[in-house]
Amino acid sequence: MKVIELEKKVLKRNDEIAEEIRELYKQKGIFTINxxxxxxAGKTSILENICQRLESKVNIGIIVGxxxxxxxxxxxxxxxxxxxxxxTNGACxxxxxxxxxxxxxxxxxxxxxxFIENVGNLVCPTNYDLGEEMRIxxxxxxxGDDKPLKYPPMFHSADVAVINKIDLLPNLPSNxxxxxxxxxxxxxxxxxxxxxxxxxxxxxxxxxxxxxxKK
Amino acid sequence: xxxxxxxxxxxxxxxxxxxxxxxxxxISIKLEVGKLTAIVPSALEFCFESxxxxxxxxxxxxxxxxxxxxxxxxxxxxxxxxxxxxxxxxECSSIEYELISGDELIIKQIEVE
Ligand SMILES: Nc1nc2c(ncn2[C@@H]2O[C@H](COP(=O)(O)OP(=O)(O)OP(=O)(O)O)[C@@H](O)[C@H]2O)c(=O)[nH]1
Ligand SMILES: [Mg+2]
Ligand SMILES: [Zn+2]
Numbered sequence: 001m002k003v004i005e006l007e008k009k010v011l012k013r014n015d016e017i018a019e020e021i022r023e024l025y026k027q028k029g030i031f032t033i034n035x036x037x038x039x040x041a042g043k044t045s046i047l048e049n050i051c052q053r054l055e056s057k058v059n060i061g062i063i064v065g066x067x068x069x070x071x072x073x074x075x076x077x078x079x080x081x082x083x084x085x086x087x088t089n090g091a092c093x094x095x096x097x098x099x100x101x102x103x104x105x106x107x108x109x110x111x112x113x114x115f116i117e118n119v120g121n122l123v124c125p126t127n128y129d130l131g132e133e134m135r136i137x138x139x140x141x142x143x144g145d146d147k148p149l150k151y152p153p154m155f156h157s158a159d160v161a162v163i164n165k166i167d168l169l170p171n172l173p174s175n176x177x178x179x180x181x182x183x184x185x186x187x188x189x190x191x192x193x194x195x196x197x198x199x200x201x202x203x204x205x206x207x208x209x210x211x212x213x214k215k
Numbered sequence: 216x217x218x219x220x221x222x223x224x225x226x227x228x229x230x231x232x233x234x235x236x237x238x239x240x241x242i243s244i245k246l247e248v249g250k251l252t253a254i255v256p257s258a259l260e261f262c263f264e265s266x267x268x269x270x271x272x273x274x275x276x277x278x279x280x281x282x283x284x285x286x287x288x289x290x291x292x293x294x295x296x297x298x299x300x301x302x303x304x305x306e307c308s309s310i311e312y313e314l315i316s317g318d319e320l321i322i323k324q325i326e327v328e
Binding site for chain 1: 217220221224225228229232236238242246250251252253254300301302303310311318320321322323324325326327328
C-alpha cells in the first residue's frame with residue numbers, strides 16, 4: 001500500500017472561474033452582489049424595490065437562479081434592467097460556471113451593478129464563490145430568531161445581513177433584537193439592515209449602502 | 216444536496232489522477248474538511264458511493280479530517296480556535312480577525328495498492 005499526496009482543492013475549478021469573473025467585473029467597473037436566503041425570505045421582492053429606486057440612476061443587471069420556472073425573472077423584467085434566468089434543473093445552488101454562462105447574455109458594457117439572486121437555500125450556496133464583491137444574506141422575521149445559529153457557515157460568509165418582513169413584527173412573537181444578537185454572535189461587526197419589501201421600508205438605506213460600496 | 220456536486224468533483228479529480236499515475240486500485244480518499252464548509256460527511260459518502268458504483272472507484276472509502284476554525288486577531292496578533300463560530304479574540308476581545316483555517320475542502324491524499 002502506498003500514499004499519494006494530492007492536496008487538491010475540491011472546488012478548484014469553481015474558484016478559478018469565480019476569480020476570472022471577479023477580474024472581469026473589476027476591469028469593467030461592475031459591482032456584484034450575491035443574494036442568499038432561505039426560500040421565500042424576500043430576495044426577489046427586495047430586488048423589485050431596489051430596481052424601482054435605482055433603475056433610472058444606474059445600469060442594473062440581475063441573474064436569477066431558481067430550481068424551476070422563470071417567474072422571478074418575469075417579475076423583474078418590468079423594470080429597466082437586464083435580467084437572465086438560470087434554471088438549475090434541481091441543483092440547490094448556483095456555481096461560477098452557471099453565472100459565467102449567464103453573463104454572456106448580458107451587455108457588460110452597459111452595467112454598473114449586477115445582482116445574482118441565488119437559489120433559496122442557506123446551506124448549499126455557502127461554499128460556491130460566484131466572483132461577487134459582496135454577499136448579502138436575507139433573513140425574514142418569520143423564520144425564527146435563532147436562524148443564524150442554525151446555519152453558521154452561511155451567516156459567517158455574509159458581508160451584510162438584511163432582516164426582511166419587519167412589517168409583520170407586530171403580529172409575531174419574534175424578537176428582532178434576539179435575531180440581531182444571534183447574527184452578531186456568528187459574525188461580530190456584521191452590517192445589519194432592516195427592511196419591509198412589502199411596505200418599502202428600509203430600502204433607501206440598502207440602496208445607499210450599495211451605491212456607497214460601488215464607488 | 217450540494218454534496219452530490221462535491222462528490223462528483225472528488226470522483227472526477229481522483230479518476231483523473233489514477234489514470235495519469237496508472238494506479239490499479241484505490242483504497243481510500245482522505246479529505247480535509249474545514250468547519251466553515253457546509254458539508255455533511257454521511258451525505259457526501261452516500262453520493263460518492265452511488266457515483267462510484269461499477270467504476271474503478273467502487274468501494275473506495277472516504278475518510279475525513281476535521282479542520283478547526285482558527286482566527287488571527289488583527290489587533291493583538293493572537294491566534295485562537297473558535298469553538299462555536301463566535302469569533303471574538305480570546306486575549307483582547309477584538310472582533311477584527313483574519314481567517315487562518317476552517318474553509319478547507321481538500322483532497323489531501325489517496326491510499327493506493
Ligand atoms: N409581509 C411581507 N411579505 C413579504 C415581504 N417580502 C416578501 N414578502 C412575501 O414573501 C413571499 C416570498 O417573497 P419572494 O420575494 O418571492 O422571496 P424569494 O426569496 O425571492 O423566494 P425564492 O426565490 O422562491 O427563494 C411573497 O409572497 C412576498 O410577497 C415583506 O417585507 N413583508
Ligand atoms: Mg426569488
Ligand atoms: Zn486580540
